Amino acid sequence: MTKLKEKLKRTIALTGPISVAEYMTQCLLDPEFGYYTTREPFGRKGDFITAPEVSQMFGELIGVWVYSAWKAAGAPGNAVVAEIGPGRGTLMKDLLRTVSRLDPAFARQTRFALIEASPRLVEVQKATLANSSTSPEWYSRFEDLPEAPLFIVSNELFDALPIRQFVKTMSGWRERMVGLDKDGELAFFAGAASVDAGLLPADAATAPEGAVFEAAPARDALMDQIAERLKQLGGAGLFIDYGFEKTAVGDTLQAVKNHTYDDVLAHPGEADITSHVDFDALSRVARSHGLTCLLTTQGEFLLQLGLLERAGQLGAGKSASVQESIRDAVERLAAPDQMGTLFKVLAITTH
Structure with missing residues (x-):
């Protein structure tokens, strides 16, 4: 388990689920364990080549x-x-x-x-x-x-800039959150917040349950x-x-x-x-x-x-x-x- 994963699990256990945007921000920019703050991601020795x-x-x-x-x-x-x-x-x-x-x-x-x-x-x-x-x-x-x-x-x-995700549920579009499952592991959940219908694309109306829309x-x-x-x-x-x-x-x-x-x-x-x-x-x-x-x-x-x-x-x-x-x-x-x-x-x- 990564050190940031331990930190995130502790935070979520104390304060509740976080948004996908917050999760991305922590993963990339956490002062102690963030991806961009701790490693050299670019090039053949890194994780990707631009x-x-x-x-x-x-x-x-x-x-x-x-x-x-x-x-x-x-x-x-x-x-x-x-x-x-x-x-x-x-x-x-x-x-x-x-x-x-x-x-x-x-x-x-x-x-x-x-x-x-x-x-x-x-x-x-x-x-x-x-x-x-x-x-x-x-x-x-x-x-x-x-x-x-x-x-x-x-x-x-x-x-690499953070996005918000919304998932289609039986009760409409709800913000996708990162929380803890019954085993205490990180998992995605549908939260309480919804999204302004005016922001949804044309294909949102016919999207199946479980579909995801991203806003940035x-x-x-x-x-x-x-x-x-x-x-x-x-x-x-x-x-x-x-x-x-x-x-x-x-x-x-x-x-x-x-x-x-x-x-x-x-x-x-x-x-x-x-x-x-x-x-x-x-x-x-x-x-x-x-x-x-x-x-x-x-x-x-x-x-x-x-x-x-x-x-x-x-x-x-x-x-x-x-x-x-x-x-x-x-x-x-x-x-x-x-x-x-x-x-x-x-x-x-x-x-």
């Missing part, structure tokens, strides 16, 4: 997008380029190298920032970026960013902050995550441990817990601020930005094994049966 770790091409093409978005916005001279939830800093490292080559003047006049709440990960990021030609700044909160035109990117951020107020709140900043000061946003295009009923809560799926309640604090992102909901928030949204798949996005051309440049004159490794990375990032279709890309602009 796209920037698959290949430098991912971060390079994000850099191309940022530079193009900056030019499309009128090339403001006091811009801030920020990554929120930057992991090990790999994406920012590849982005900085790319924009410095594309336009050294842009790299010199632009402020680059990483938004990271974990002091431990900040140190990892600083080590990753130690030899970059441009030195970024670190902020622990989005609202602390300098007030300037903003070009912000995130990769696999929204999936924490994700909506962050997108609301970002969209408000873009509306006021200008800029653009790019958000990449695995998820779905239309709001619908479905249980997507999942845990990953050692690169394989794990029972969500089995190893709190030792497994990454996420859920699929509802891009329909995020787009509605952005559009409510008058912003323009474009949603596509990661595969289409990267191919349109020149993934194949960049792969050809990297492989030119290299050994057969290196070329094969590059081809494998292209497949991993863009193939429909790998990351290409499951991962979506939401671009938000002010025009």
Whole structure:
């Protein structure tokens, strides 16, 4: 049994069941035993590999997008380029190298920032970026960013923000809670709280008993902050995550441990817990601020930005094994049966 599981069981025994949102928050961010506060989750030695770790091409093409978005916005001279939830800093490292080559003047006049709440990960990021030609700044909160035109990117951020779940019962939709069963083990239960009918998707009425609907107020709140900043000061946003295009009923809560799926309640604090992102909901928030949204798949996005051309440049004159490794990375990032279709890309602009 994990130490966090012991702690959660004691807390629930004393104070009663907790929401799925509270469970996710504790699993990921508990100061003593939380997943992100105690371990290195990224890369081959961690529990999962993110796209920037698959290949430098991912971060390079994000850099191309940022530079193009900056030019499309009128090339403001006091811009801030920020990554929120930057992991090990790999994406920012590849982005900085790319924009410095594309336009050294842009790299010199632009402020680059990483938004990271974990002091431990900040140190990892600083080590990753130690030899970059441009030195970024670190902020622990989005609202602390300098007030300037903003070009912000995130990769696999929204999936880790807590969600609320509601389960359909004989008496209607009830909030799904984590409590203790008769043996004193963690288990899911239907609580007393219900959900506003106006929030339910179209397929909720015909959903069977036991069906689950997910709402993500924490994700909506962050997108609301970002969209408000873009509306006021200008800029653009790019958000990449695995998820779905239309709001619908479905249980997507999942845990990953050692690169394989794990029972969500089995190893709190030792497994990454996420859920699929509802891009329909995020787009509605952005559009409510008058912003323009474009949603596509990661595969289409990267191919349109020149993934194949960049792969050809990297492989030119290299050994057969290196070329094969590059081809494998292209497949991993863009193939429909790998990351290409499951991962979506939401671009938000002010025009």
